[in-house]
Amino acid sequence: MSIATEREAQAPDDIPPAITGRWSSLAKEVLGTPRVVVGLVIIGALVLMAWIGPLFSPWEFDERDFFAFRSPPSAEHWFGTNTTGRDVFHMTMVGLQRSIVIGLCAAVATTVVAAIVGAFAGYYLGPTDRVLMWITDLFLVLPQFLILAILYPVLRGSEWPVFVILLAGLMWMVTAKMVRGMTISLKEREYVLAARYMGVSSGRIILRHILPNMSSLLIVDITINVSGAIILETALSYFGFGVQPPDVTLGSLIAEGSRQALAFPWTFWFCTGLLILLVLAVNLVGDGLRDALDPHSRRRS
Amino acid sequence: MAKFLIRRLLSSLILVFLASSLAYLLAATTLSPRSNFEQQQPPLSAEAIERELDHLNLNDRTPLAERYATWLSGVVVGDFGQTITDQSVNEHIARKAGVTLRLIVVGAVIGATLGVAVGAYSAVRQYRAFDRASTVVAFFLLAVPTIVIAVVLQVTAVWINDVTGRQLLEYGGEYTANLDAGFWGTLADRVQHAILPTLTLVLSLFAAFSRYQRNMMLDVLASDFVRTAMAKGLTRRAALFKHALRTAMIPTITYFTFTFGILIANATFTEKVFGWHGMGAWVVDSIVTNDVNAVAAVTCFMAVCVMAASFLSDVLYAWLDPRVRVS
Numbered sequence: 001m002s003i004a005t006e007r008e009a010q011a012p013d014d015i016p017p018a019i020t021g022r023w024s025s026l027a028k029e030v031l032g033t034p035r036v037v038v039g040l041v042i043i044g045a046l047v048l049m050a051w052i053g054p055l056f057s058p059w060e061f062d063e064r065d066f067f068a069f070r071s072p073p074s075a076e077h078w079f080g081t082n083t084t085g086r087d088v089f090h091m092t093m094v095g096l097q098r099s100i101v102i103g104l105c106a107a108v109a110t111t112v113v114a115a116i117v118g119a120f121a122g123y124y125l126g127p128t129d130r131v132l133m134w135i136t137d138l139f140l141v142l143p144q145f146l147i148l149a150i151l152y153p154v155l156r157g158s159e160w161p162v163f164v165i166l167l168a169g170l171m172w173m174v175t176a177k178m179v180r181g182m183t184i185s186l187k188e189r190e191y192v193l194a195a196r197y198m199g200v201s202s203g204r205i206i207l208r209h210i211l212p213n214m215s216s217l218l219i220v221d222i223t224i225n226v227s228g229a230i231i232l233e234t235a236l237s238y239f240g241f242g243v244q245p246p247d248v249t250l251g252s253l254i255a256e257g258s259r260q261a262l263a264f265p266w267t268f269w270f271c272t273g274l275l276i277l278l279v280l281a282v283n284l285v286g287d288g289l290r291d292a293l294d295p296h297s298r299r300r301s
Numbered sequence: 302m303a304k305f306l307i308r309r310l311l312s313s314l315i316l317v318f319l320a321s322s323l324a325y326l327l328a329a330t331t332l333s334p335r336s337n338f339e340q341q342q343p344p345l346s347a348e349a350i351e352r353e354l355d356h357l358n359l360n361d362r363t364p365l366a367e368r369y370a371t372w373l374s375g376v377v378v379g380d381f382g383q384t385i386t387d388q389s390v391n392e393h394i395a396r397k398a399g400v401t402l403r404l405i406v407v408g409a410v411i412g413a414t415l416g417v418a419v420g421a422y423s424a425v426r427q428y429r430a431f432d433r434a435s436t437v438v439a440f441f442l443l444a445v446p447t448i449v450i451a452v453v454l455q456v457t458a459v460w461i462n463d464v465t466g467r468q469l470l471e472y473g474g475e476y477t478a479n480l481d482a483g484f485w486g487t488l489a490d491r492v493q494h495a496i497l498p499t500l501t502l503v504l505s506l507f508a509a510f511s512r513y514q515r516n517m518m519l520d521v522l523a524s525d526f527v528r529t530a531m532a533k534g535l536t537r538r539a540a541l542f543k544h545a546l547r548t549a550m551i552p553t554i555t556y557f558t559f560t561f562g563i564l565i566a567n568a569t570f571t572e573k574v575f576g577w578h579g580m581g582a583w584v585v586d587s588i589v590t591n592d593v594n595a596v597a598a599v600t601c602f603m604a605v606c607v608m609a610a611s612f613l614s615d616v617l618y619a620w621l622d623p624r625v626r627v628s
Contacts (some may be wrong), residue, residue, distance in 0.1 A: 061381070137316055138316060138319055138320060138323070140322065140559075140562065140605075140607070141316050141317065141320045141562075141604045141607050141608065142320050142323065142600065142604065143562050143565055143566050143569075143600075143603050143607075144562070144566070145566040145600075146324070146566075146570065146584060146596075146600055146603065147324070147327065149584075149588050150324065150327050150328050150331060150332070150588060150596060151327065151586065152330055152331075152588065153331045153332060153333065154331050174559055225357055227443075227444070231446045234446045234448060234449070235446060235447070235448050235570055236568070238448045238570070239573070239585055241588075254448070254449065254452075258448075258449075258452040261456045262451060262459055262460075268452075272449055273454075275449070276441075276444050276445050276449070277444075279443075279444035279445075279446075280440065280441065280443075280444035283443055283444055284440070285441060287440075
């Protein structure tokens with residue numbers, strides 16, 4: 001995206017402006033919204049910190065300092081140490097990495113599922129629609145948190161990617177309903193009708209003509225789902241139904257820290273602060289994107 | 302309209318039934334009640350374990366279909382079976398459902414009302430100080446998981462109590478045990494205990510609703526019918542309340558149905574953190590203790606709550622939107 005904008009900015013003035021493509025005009029919109037830029041900068045900083053930070057830390061991830069149990073932040077342990085003498089800074093950074101990756105993957109997977117279910121239901125209508133919407137309603141009735149918790153004994157031994165798939169499997173419903181609504185209105189547009197009369201197959205129409213035309217909705221949705229996934233993961237980890245040790249996420253660190261938040265505040269406040277900052281930044285980007293991409297909401301906030 | 306609502310009610314009943322069946326089947330396949338009895342001290346003989354499991358309809362050697370049929374035949378007549386400690390699930394529900402319902406209803410009413418009011422007002426005062434402040438607060442609250450809100454409130458309560466030297470805010474349990482203070486004393490005690498858990502629910506709901514209502518209200522404020530209403534001589538207040546707010550609340554009502562599931566999950570976290578013995582705390586405990594029947598019963602309860610909320614929002618929708626009533 002940034003390469004496209006740079007190229008545009010460097011274009012000499014005397015050449016008539018080329019018709020801007022979807023992506024470069026999108027980039028221009030996005031970079032013109034201060035909230036999005038602020039959010040992206042914070043996210044970028046957090047990503048850098050999460051992946052580069054541990055390299056500077058003098059302690060290893062699972063190394064224990066037997067001379068400093070529960071010691072407050074110092075030059076040696078930047079975020080202090082926990083009950084077993086592990087370096088909180090290093091653990092927090094690793095947890096931040098995991099939370100970012102889980103949030104991103106789960107959000108993308110959620111949106112893909114939602115787009116496919118919603119678009120097929122809205123395009124075919126009739127029995128397909130009824131069956132798909134019944135399944136959607138059924139999933140909406142079941143609290144996601146509960147299902148994930150019930151499935152926990154099966155999950156116990158598995159790695160975090162399984163967890164991501166499950167998160168996605170339980171978060172797609174609301175978006176699917178939105179996509180379905182938009183598909184119903186899009187399928188009567190001239191370009192879709194033209195494609196259909198030319199004999200393009202239904203599957204291809206959905207993937208090539210309908211979904212790309214709601215890409216702005218889908219992009220916004222991915223951002224919203226990132227924060228949703230991170231928050232759901234935190235809740236699950238708090239009850240021990242989330243990612244299993246020795247793997248850590250911000251959620252499991254918060255869970256551990258919250259039990260001693262008063263006596264040893266550093267085990268709680270650092271990971272909590274980073275989590276709030278991360279979700280806040282993602283929400284800022286999502287909210288800004290929605291305003292930038294939705295022509296009806298130009299005058300908001 | 303009545304016909305539409307009856308049809309909705311029927312399809313909700315089927316959905317509740319399917320959801321609880323699904324939860325039962327999932328729980329029956331993933332949880333292992335057998336391990337509970339095998340680890341008991343003093344150890345039980347193999348036959349005793351089998352007998353106990355058969356008695357509770359939890360034996361994993363019985364085919365799943367048969368266990369499901371037994372469970373279902375009980376549920377149809379309103380009996381959710383026994384818990385893993387051989388107590389009636391129904392009695393537990395009777396005791397715990399009220400706790401959760403009280404928390405959810407009070408939290409939802411206060412949170413949604415506050416959110417709608419603040420959201421609508423900040424749309425009217427767009428870009429003024431009130432709008433900016435409420436936007437910042439809502440954005441911040443949206444970024445904080447409910448679990449964290451609950452824990453932070455608890456920590457703050459401990460700190461406040463320490464500083465003031467009095468037990469101003471209670472943060473554990475639903476009431477003081479063996480309190481003998483008459484009707485008003487008991488009521489005050491309950492309110493004192495309920496402040497923090499309710500506040501937890503209210504804060505997260507308020508943030509979501511105020512953002513949503515603000516956006517909806519902004520859309521409506523710019524529309525022609527509000528201008529017409531003022532042009533025909535209505536006062537600004539009347540135009541805003543009777544025309545703008547009423548219309549802008551219609552999408553919010555739909556939004557309420559979607560957030561209700563989240564609200565129930567939040568109630569679970571809140572109960573667990575503040576030590577309330579409600580349905581939410583119970584389900585977390587029963588998953589840990591492999592209590593299949595209890596898990597299925599709580600899922601059924603939550604599904605009924607979600608459906609009731611969506612039914613309520615249909616009724617409210619019809620009340621706010623005359624077009625639905627007429628057709």
